[in-house]
Amino acid sequence: xxxxxxxxxxxxxxxxxxxxxxxxxxxxxxxxxxxxxxxxxxxxxxxxxxxxxxxxxxxxxxxxxxxxxxxxxxxxxxxxxxxxxxxxxxxxxxxxxxxxxxxxxxxxxxxxxxxxxxxxxxxxxxxxxxxxxxxxxxxxxxxxxxxxxxxxxxxxxxxxxxxxxxxxxxxxxxxxxxxxxxxxxxxxxxxxxxxxxxxxxxxxxxxxxxxxxxxxxxxxxxxxxxxxxxxxxxxxxxxxxxxxxxxxxxxxxxxxxxxxxxxxxxxxxxxxxxxxxxxxxxxxxxxxxxxxxxxxxxxxxxxxxxxxxxxxxxxxxxxxxxxxxxxxxxxxxxxxxxxxxxxxxxxxxxxxxxxxxxxxxxxxxxxxxxxxxxxxxxxxxxxxxxxxxxxxxxxxxxxxxxxxxxxxxxxxxxxxxxxxxxxxxxxxxx
Amino acid sequence: xxxxxxxxxxxxxxxxxxxxxxxxxxxxxxxxxxxxxxxxxxxxxxxxxxxxxxxxxxxxxxxxxxxxxxxxxxxxxxxxxxxxxxxxxxxxxxxxxxxxxxxxxxxxxxxxxxxxxxxxxxxxxxxxxxxxxxxxxxxxxxxxxxxxxxxxxxxxxxxxxxxxxxxxxxxxxxxxxxxxxxxxxxxxxxxxxxxxxxxxxxxxxxxxxxxxxxxxxxxxxxxxxxxxxxxxxxxxxxxxxxxxxxxxxxxxxxxxxxxxxxxxxxxxxxxxxxxxxxxxxxxxxxxxxxxxxxxxxxxxxxxxxxxxxxxxxxxxxxxxxxxxxxxxxxxxxxxxxxxxxxxxxxxxxxxxxxxxxxxxxxxxxxxxxxxxxxxxxxxxxxxxxxxxxxxxxxxxxxxxxxxxxxxxxxxxxxxxxxxxxxxxxxxxxx
Numbered sequence: 001x002x003x004x005x006x007x008x009x010x011x012x013x014x015x016x017x018x019x020x021x022x023x024x025x026x027x028x029x030x031x032x033x034x035x036x037x038x039x040x041x042x043x044x045x046x047x048x049x050x051x052x053x054x055x056x057x058x059x060x061x062x063x064x065x066x067x068x069x070x071x072x073x074x075x076x077x078x079x080x081x082x083x084x085x086x087x088x089x090x091x092x093x094x095x096x097x098x099x100x101x102x103x104x105x106x107x108x109x110x111x112x113x114x115x116x117x118x119x120x121x122x123x124x125x126x127x128x129x130x131x132x133x134x135x136x137x138x139x140x141x142x143x144x145x146x147x148x149x150x151x152x153x154x155x156x157x158x159x160x161x162x163x164x165x166x167x168x169x170x171x172x173x174x175x176x177x178x179x180x181x182x183x184x185x186x187x188x189x190x191x192x193x194x195x196x197x198x199x200x201x202x203x204x205x206x207x208x209x210x211x212x213x214x215x216x217x218x219x220x221x222x223x224x225x226x227x228x229x230x231x232x233x234x235x236x237x238x239x240x241x242x243x244x245x246x247x248x249x250x251x252x253x254x255x256x257x258x259x260x261x262x263x264x265x266x267x268x269x270x271x272x273x274x275x276x277x278x279x280x281x282x283x284x285x286x287x288x289x290x291x292x293x294x295x296x297x298x299x300x301x302x303x304x305x306x307x308x309x310x311x312x313x314x315x316x317x318x319x320x321x322x323x324x325x326x327x328x329x330x331x332x333x334x335x336x337x338x339x340x341x342x343x344x345x346x347x348x349x350x351x352x353x354x355x356x357x358x359x360x361x362x363x364x365x366x367x368x369x370x371x372x373x374x375x376x377x378x379x380x381x382x383x384x385x386x387x388x389x390x391x392x393x394x395x396x397x398x399x400x401x402x403x404x405x406x407x408x409x410x411x412x413x414x415x416x417x418x419x420x421x422x423x424x425x426x427x428x429x430x
Numbered sequence: 431x432x433x434x435x436x437x438x439x440x441x442x443x444x445x446x447x448x449x450x451x452x453x454x455x456x457x458x459x460x461x462x463x464x465x466x467x468x469x470x471x472x473x474x475x476x477x478x479x480x481x482x483x484x485x486x487x488x489x490x491x492x493x494x495x496x497x498x499x500x501x502x503x504x505x506x507x508x509x510x511x512x513x514x515x516x517x518x519x520x521x522x523x524x525x526x527x528x529x530x531x532x533x534x535x536x537x538x539x540x541x542x543x544x545x546x547x548x549x550x551x552x553x554x555x556x557x558x559x560x561x562x563x564x565x566x567x568x569x570x571x572x573x574x575x576x577x578x579x580x581x582x583x584x585x586x587x588x589x590x591x592x593x594x595x596x597x598x599x600x601x602x603x604x605x606x607x608x609x610x611x612x613x614x615x616x617x618x619x620x621x622x623x624x625x626x627x628x629x630x631x632x633x634x635x636x637x638x639x640x641x642x643x644x645x646x647x648x649x650x651x652x653x654x655x656x657x658x659x660x661x662x663x664x665x666x667x668x669x670x671x672x673x674x675x676x677x678x679x680x681x682x683x684x685x686x687x688x689x690x691x692x693x694x695x696x697x698x699x700x701x702x703x704x705x706x707x708x709x710x711x712x713x714x715x716x717x718x719x720x721x722x723x724x725x726x727x728x729x730x731x732x733x734x735x736x737x738x739x740x741x742x743x744x745x746x747x748x749x750x751x752x753x754x755x756x757x758x759x760x761x762x763x764x765x766x767x768x769x770x771x772x773x774x775x776x777x778x779x780x781x782x783x784x785x786x787x788x789x790x791x792x793x794x795x796x797x798x799x800x801x802x803x804x805x806x807x808x809x810x811x812x813x814x815x816x817x818x819x820x821x822x823x824x825x826x827x828x829x830x831x832x833x834x835x836x837x838x839x840x841x842x843x844x845x846x847x848x849x850x851x852x853x854x855x856x857x858x859x860x
Contacts, residue, residue, distance in 0.1 A: 007661055024661050026627060026821060043661075044580065044629040065821040094792055096821035120817045123626030132628070136583040143570070150474065153566040155653050155832075157851045158588070158636055159601075159612075161858045171589075173603035173612075176642070176855045182589075182603075182612075189851060192860070196553030197456060198562070199474040205636065206588055212606070221589050231437055231454050231473075362524055383860035387550045391456060391495040391526035402585075421587045421619060425606050428591045430622070430813035 005070065011045035013083050016073045023048055023085060024068045024093065026124065027061050028104050039090070041067060042124075049076075049084040056087055063104060064096035064124065112414060119421060119430055130260035131418055134253055135406045139204060141252035142225050142400075145245050151200040151227070156189030158182055158206065162380055169210045182208035185399065187333070188384045190228040191360060195392040199230040204402075214425050216414040217301070217352060219403060221423040228397030235335075235343040235359050238396050239276065239321050242347060242355065246319075247271045253409070266410055269318040274347070275311055278324040282307050297326035299346075308351035322346045332374040333367065335359035335396070343396070349408045357398025364388035435500065441475035443513050446503045453478055453515060454498045454523065456554065457491050458534050469520070471497060472554075479506075479514040486517055493534055494526035494554065542844060549851060549860055560690035561848060564683055565836045569634060571682035572655050572830075575675050581630040581657070586619030588612055588636065592810055599640045612638035615829065617763070618814040620658035621790060625822040629660040634832075644855050646844040647731070647782060649833060651853040658827035665765075665773040665789050668826050669706065669751050672777060672785060676749075677701045683839070696840055699748040704777070705741055708754040712737050727756035729776075738781035752776045762804040763797065765789035765826070773826070779838045787828025794818035 008021035025043035037052040037059055050069045052059050061067060071087035078084065100118050101110040108115065108125045115122040122128050143153065159175060160183045171182040183189075186203050193201045203226040211218060227245075232238065250268045254261070261268065277285070279297055286292040286306055294303045299322065311320040323345045327336055335343040335358065344358030361367045367388050371378050378385055406418040416422040421430060438451035455473035467482040467489055480499045482489050491497060501517035508514065530548050531540040538545070538555045545552040552558050573583065589605060590613045601612040613619075616633050623631045633656040641648060657675075662668065680698050684691070691698065707715070709727055716722040716736055724733045729752065741750040753775045757766055765773040765788065774788030791797045797818050801808050808815055836848040846852040851860060 024823065042627070044627065062821075066823045093823060094821050096819065097794070098816065098819035120622050120626045121820055123623075123628070124820075129627060132584070133582060135585075139583060140573070140577060143573075147570060152563060153569060154562070154850060155565075155636075157651055157853055159638070159651050159853050159858065171603055171605065173601055175601065175853075175858055176640075178858055180858055192550050193553075193850065196550045197472070197474065197559060198553070204634075206585075208589070210606075221587055223585050364527070386528065389526070389528035390551055390554075391492075391524050393454065393496045393523060420584060420623065423587055423589050423605075428589065428605055428608055428610055 009045040010041065010043050010048040010081070013048050013073045013085065014081060017075055017083060018073065020070065020072050020088070021085070022068060022070045023050070024066070027063050027065050027067050027096075030059075030061060030063060032058055039067070039069065039087075041069060042126075046081065048081060049079045050087045050090065051084055052087050052090060056090060059090055061092055062096045062099070064099060064121070066093040066096075067091070068093050112416065116416065116422060116427065117430070123420070127263055130257070130263050131406065131410055131412070132420060133260050134257050134410065135402065135418060137253050137256050138249050138406060138409075139223075139225070139402060141249040142245060143202065143204065144252070145248040146200075146202045146227065149200065151202045151229075152193075152198045154186075154190065154193050154198070154201045154203050155205070156183075156186045156193070156203060158208070162188075162384075171208055171210045182210075184209055185224060186226050187331075188381075190226055190397060191333070191392075191395065192384070192387050194228045194230040194395045194397075195387050195390060199393075200228075202227045212425060216416075217404070219415055219419055219422055219424060222404075222415075222419065223402040225400040225402055225405075226397065227399070228395060230393040230395040232359065232394055232396050235323070235345060235357075235396065238357050238359070238398055239274070239323075239345060239347075242357065242398055242400075243271065243274050250409075264410055268409065271319065272317075274319040274321055275315050275317050276321040276323055276345075277307070277311075279322050279326075280324065282322055285310055298329050301352075304348050304353060305351040308348050318350050320348050322348065327373075330358065332370045332376060333360045334370075335361050336370075345398075347398075347400075349405065352404060352408055354404045354408065355398050355400050357396065359394070359396035362388065362392045362394050439475040440471065440473050440478040440511070443478050443503050443515065444511060447505055447513060448503065450500065450502050450518070451515070452498060452500045453480070454496070457493050457495050457497050457526075460489075460491060460493060462488055469497070469499065469517075471499060472556075476511065478511060479509045480517045480520065481514055482517050482520060486520060489520055491522055492526045492529070494529060494551070496523040496526075497521070498523050542846065546846065546852060546857065547860070553850070557693055560687070560693050561836065561840055561842070562850060563690050564687050564840065565832065565848060567683050567686050568679050568836060568839075569653070569655070569832060571679040572675060573632065573634065574682070575678040576630075576632045576657065579630065581632045581659075582623075582628045584616075584620065584623050584628070584631045584633050585635070586613075586616045586623070586633060588638070592618075592814075601638055601640045612640075614639055615654060616656050617761075618811075620656055620827060621763070621822075621825065622814070622817050624658050624660040624825045624827075625817050625820060629823075630658075632657045642855060646846075647834070649845055649849055649852055649854060652834075652845075652849065653832040655830040655832055655835075656827065657829070658825060660823040660825040662789065662824055662826050665753070665775060665787075665826065668787050668789070668828055669704070669753075669775055669777075672787065672828055672830075673701065673704050680839075694840055698839065701749065702747075704749040704751055705745050705747050706751040706753055706775075707737070707741075709752050709756070710754065712752055715740055728759050731782075734778050734783060735781040738778050748780050750778050752778065757803075760788065762800045762806060763790045764800075765791050766800075775828075777828075777830075779835065782834060782838055784834045784838060785828050785830050787826065789824070789826035792818065792822045792824050 005022040025041040028042040029040040031038040071085040347355035403418040435452040455471040458472040459470040469480040501515040777785035833848040
């Protein structure tokens with residue numbers, strides 16, 4: 001009986017009033033009232049209430065078990081869906097036998113460590129799941145927008161023989177007898193792909209930082225949305241591109257994740273033009289308005305928060321580009337401008353840096369000189385540097401930290417909340 | 431003069447006859463004929479010929495340098511584009527000073543090692559670039575198709591505390607004093623994400639195999655297109671899904687990469703239904719038709735080639751699913767069927783395995799028993815195994831090796847040709 005019935009999703013039941021359907025999902029709630037029981041079944045599209053009467057009443061099942069219910073869809077004004085299922089049969093497909101915390105309350109009452117230790121379970125809560133649905137949309141929109149502009153999706157190696165920034169914060173391992181590193185960024189490779197003639201490239205991939213941070217802003221493995229573009233006329237073009245990409249990403253989230261945004265009570269900021277301030281201007285503003293001295297030509301996290309507050313109050317923007325960082329605070333491949341400054345920028349979103357970007361040096365001699373100036377041995381960067389003998393066009397790019405962007409957009413206090421299985425100094429599981 | 435002129439791409443010049451435009455790209459060819467010179471400039475959209483007369487004739491520039499030419503677009507029947515540029519000014523933006531091999535011949539005459547050592551340069555050849563444009567389309571289509579079916583794009587960690595298959599072929603490193611591994615596959619994590627209630631997930635990411643292979647079919651770092659789906663009714667559903675995904679991917683390549691396919695002289699196979707054979711049937715066929723004995727319940731690479739040949743000859747299909755592998759040849763999470771067999775499959779494309787897939791065990795006790803049967807210590811898999819106490823639906827999935835798929839589709843002899851910067855036992859650069 002009913003063996004040929006295909007699964008119907010909770011949301012689709014609305015269109016099936018009067019029909020017999022098979023619903024499968026997780027038991028969100030069980031309620032027994034004398035000779036009638038109510039089960040709420042949750043699947044990836046939503047929830048449906050199943051009414052169990054007669055001999056089905058009193059059906060025993062643990063919440064969060066996987067269940068199948070077959071029955072007739074009937075209209076009701078008792079549920080937000082407007083329909084419920086009058087069950088004819090119900091069976092447990094796989095029982096839940098472990099429940100470290102209750103996931104079916106309106107708010108999930110468990111600390112972050114507990115949530116992360118039991119990720120599979122905490123993701124059952126629709127507010128937590130919403131974070132990852134929105135994260136997926138942000139990434140989807142990023143690639144869609146760039147693909148439409150003729151950017152090519154590239155895949156560059158994460159096993160490398162040299163860390164991009166040349167610093168100490170790299171994970172090191174033995175690669176068939178050679179010393180290898182986990183890539184800190186696809187920086188060198190995305191520049192090489194521009195130089196290869198693809199001109200416009202993007203990559204969506206993990207990057208690795210062996211930094212001994214233990215803050216709410218850092219992950220040791222995160223997803224970097226990387227862009228690199230050839231034949232640019234200057235840094236402005238990159239900031240324009242990033243503004244447009246972000247606009248598109250936010251619009252797509254509004255369009256595709258209305259439910260999730262409502263659930264999380266998030267209003268997506270409208271991006272028009274993003275204000276720009278030089279790092280020097282920022283120092284002046286912080287001194288004048290907040291009596292704060294910043295490190296020369298840079299911003300610490302307190303400075304980021306204060307200038308974001310200032311910009312929000314004076315312009316209404318949640319974003320601000322900080323430009324013209326001095327050479328000593330930017331990597332060796334950054335294009336210098338005048339007076340020891342560079343053609344570079346960071347982007348702050350709600351007071352947190354979510355992007356670094358800039359124009360890169362494209363001439364071999366200038367690049368070698370810049371490596372030397374930073375005290376780097378050019379022999380260690382032979383493959384990268386040789387690229388610049390092949391005729392490389394003016395180019396630049398930027399990278400957006402996907403977890404930071406997601407966390408900021410959704411008002412999450414800790415960037416770990418935007419990573420399904422975060423990696424930090426103390427966390428290597430699950 | 432002309433300083434406000436925006437760059438015009440080669441392909442766009444067709445629509446600008448009579449206009450003055452600025453073209454930027456790489457010098458593909460230089461030809462001097464008395465008091466007239468011809469430069470062919472290549473950019474990401476194609477090529478345009480620039481005619482240099484009068485004092486511009488004899489302009490000296492190395493091929494592969496980056497150049498800017500400003501001039502009037504005029505009609506001609508001398509170029510395939512139908513237009514050329516009568517140059518008014520020309521300048522070198524960045525010179526090329528190194529040319530290990532000539533990239534501007536119709537065929538690139540350099541060995542694979544040489545091509546890979548000078549990847550940036552070999553990618554300048556339009557046939558090589560075409561591989562990566564098509565690879566990008568395959569990945570784009572994969573995600574598009576799955577997103578439309580309600581699959582969510584996930585990001586799972588590549589830094590893990592346990593290799594998915596539990597084998598020895600993992601790269602190991604020190605993670606803040608703990609032993610960590612590079613993930614061999616997102617297997618455990620994609621199953622956990624299904625169990626978390628997302629139900630349908632996919633991932634596009636690097637996987638790492640420390641295998642000491644040195645063959646034309648293996649990479650130590652490659653891109654895995656991973657799918658996992660909950661509430662399946664059986665293995666058939668997974669093979670159907672993969673068939674449809676591949677159909678969509680191939681259609682998209684035909685639609686989007688017509689130029690590249692023409693250049694590479696590739697005809698994309700039309701996928702209708704993909705034939706299925708049990709591994710037992712395959713053995714019988716190989717014995718009967720080719721007098722070949724295969725290892726019990728498995729296929730070696732010779733067997734893969736022969737059965738592919740057989741299927742191609744008897745059905746016309748370039749693909750074949752091989753099903754019902756015995757338990758001892760499949761990983762511990764594979765759902766058993768009867769007589770020591772499993773609900774699993776491989777997919778061969780032109781004689782090469784490009785996919786492994788199957789239904790997974792979703793019940794805790796059965797899974798623990800299967801781990802024990804394989805001699806694995808379940809304590810090492812605690813986080814994964816605990817998931818199955820939470821109520822996990824029937825599920826399964828598969829993974830497609832993106833480089834293998836690309837190489838097979840394009841008739842490349844070596845899978846390394848489908849990786850921009852391949853990693854193998856001997857190669858860690860560029």
